[in-house]
Amino acid sequence: MIRAEAADMPDDSPLKTPDRLRRRASRLLSQLSTRSDRLINEGLARADARKWHYAVLASLQECGPASQAELSRRTGIYRSDMVGVLNELAERDLVERAPDPDDRRRNVITISTQGRRHLRRLDKVLDDLNDELLAPLSPAERDQFVQLLTRLLDHHARTS
Amino acid sequence: MIRAEAADMPDDSPLKTPDRLRRRASRLLSQLSTRSDRLINEGLARADARKWHYAVLASLQECGPASQAELSRRTGIYRSDMVGVLNELAERDLVERAPDPDDRRRNVITISTQGRRHLRRLDKVLDDLNDELLAPLSPAERDQFVQLLTRLLDHHARTS
DNA sequence: CCGTTGCGTTAGTCCAACTAACGATATACG
DNA sequence: CGTATATCGTTAGTTGGACTAACGCAACGG
Numbered sequence: 001m002i003r004a005e006a007a008d009m010p011d012d013s014p015l016k017t018p019d020r021l022r023r024r025a026s027r028l029l030s031q032l033s034t035r036s037d038r039l040i041n042e043g044l045a046r047a048d049a050r051k052w053h054y055a056v057l058a059s060l061q062e063c064g065p066a067s068q069a070e071l072s073r074r075t076g077i078y079r080s081d082m083v084g085v086l087n088e089l090a091e092r093d094l095v096e097r098a099p100d101p102d103d104r105r106r107n108v109i110t111i112s113t114q115g116r117r118h119l120r121r122l123d124k125v126l127d128d129l130n131d132e133l134l135a136p137l138s139p140a141e142r143d144q145f146v147q148l149l150t151r152l153l154d155h156h157a158r159t160s
Numbered sequence: 161m162i163r164a165e166a167a168d169m170p171d172d173s174p175l176k177t178p179d180r181l182r183r184r185a186s187r188l189l190s191q192l193s194t195r196s197d198r199l200i201n202e203g204l205a206r207a208d209a210r211k212w213h214y215a216v217l218a219s220l221q222e223c224g225p226a227s228q229a230e231l232s233r234r235t236g237i238y239r240s241d242m243v244g245v246l247n248e249l250a251e252r253d254l255v256e257r258a259p260d261p262d263d264r265r266r267n268v269i270t271i272s273t274q275g276r277r278h279l280r281r282l283d284k285v286l287d288d289l290n291d292e293l294l295a296p297l298s299p300a301e302r303d304q305f306v307q308l309l310t311r312l313l314d315h316h317a318r319t320s
Numbered sequence: 321c322c323g324t325t326g327c328g329t330t331a332g333t334c335c336a337a338c339t340a341a342c343g344a345t346a347t348a349c350g
Numbered sequence: 351c352g353t354a355t356a357t358c359g360t361t362a363g364t365t366g367g368a369c370t371a372a373c374g375c376a377a378c379g380g
Contacts, residue, residue, distance in 0.1 A: 021218055021219065022310070023306060025290050025302070025305065026199070028306065028310060029196050029309060030193050032316070033190050033192075034367090038368095039186070039316075041335095058181055068359060069357075080338080081336085104345060104346085105359075106358060106359085107358085133185060136315040146185055151296050152293070152305075153192045156195045227328090239327085243329055263327085263377070265328075265375070
């Protein structure tokens with residue numbers, strides 16, 4: 001399997017990336033993540049959105065209205081960046097930002113009907129993009145990949 | 161499996177990250193990569209290095225001396241960034257930069273004895289860090305994880 | 321000889337992740 | 351009560367990685 005590439009690429013050059021580098025999980029992870037990010041960002045840009053938009057809308061849809069700070073915790077977006085994301089979403093009326101009468105420090109963010117519609121579109125877009133990302137894997141392998149990622153992430157999220 | 165976390169975490173709050181978000185491979189990938197990067201960067205910083213240093217030194221060790229442009233191709237570092245990396249490495253005498261007599265456009269980069277020693281240290285450091293990264297996985301699972309990553313990356317590298 | 325290509329280098333863009341600090345409000349404690 | 355402490359939304363700024371543009375120079379191909 002190692003020399004699968006030797007089939008279509010003459011190995012007469014010492015140009016190839018050294019094996020030591022290619023096998024490090026950390027490196028594979030970061031490289032694949034870069035490509036994945038690019039794929040996702042480009043796909044979402046075509047749909048006039050960013051990935052943070054999706055994260056916020058999905059969170060609102062699934063868990064209901066919330067303050068900005070709570071949204072930050074749910075989605076992992078820093079609350080300093082949340083401001084801008086919500087500005088963009090509110091500008092397009094995908095989301096409503098209203099002061100919380102119970103706690104005047106808070107804003108209550110609610111997803112709008114348009115927001116729900118937009119979210120449905122984005123869900124479709126992301127399904128397709130993730131399909132493209134995982135294209136070389138069989139369904140079983142995809143599940144396993146997701147499961148491995150989840151376990152690793154959970155571990156490092158709890159140990160943070 | 162979905163509510164594995166409910167075991168040690170009372171689910172009376174709507175704060176949890178929505179499932180839809182948690183299952184997207186692209187998202188898992190990017191989040192895990194962020195944490196992995198942080199782990200690696202901090203670990204290497206403690207050893208007074210950066211990940212690009214390792215990539216360059218390893219490439220030199222495994223494939224021999226090369227021009228800067230070729231190093232770029234081997235490692236994936238942009239040649240505009242390679243300059244700075246080589247400056248740092250040359251400053252510490254881990255690497256030697258000499259004009260190529262055969263092609264006066266080129267610099268030939270050679271790893272020094274100190275460079276080799278430094279590389280050995282970094283290899284150890286990275287072994288440990290990757291162990292930490294993959295801690296929750298069994299050896300078989302680690303192999304599989306690496307294999308899945310490799311296949312995905314190869315696919316998207318060729319389709320680039 | 322001239323156009324193209326590859327080289328090293330400089331500068332600068334873009335974006336994500338992250339920190340610091342602010343004013344305003346809410347909560348806890350003495 | 352009052353005062354400390356914490357939380358909220360917000361602004362500004364830093365850092366680092368990925369990436370582009372353009373330069374002068376050298377090599378190669380006609």
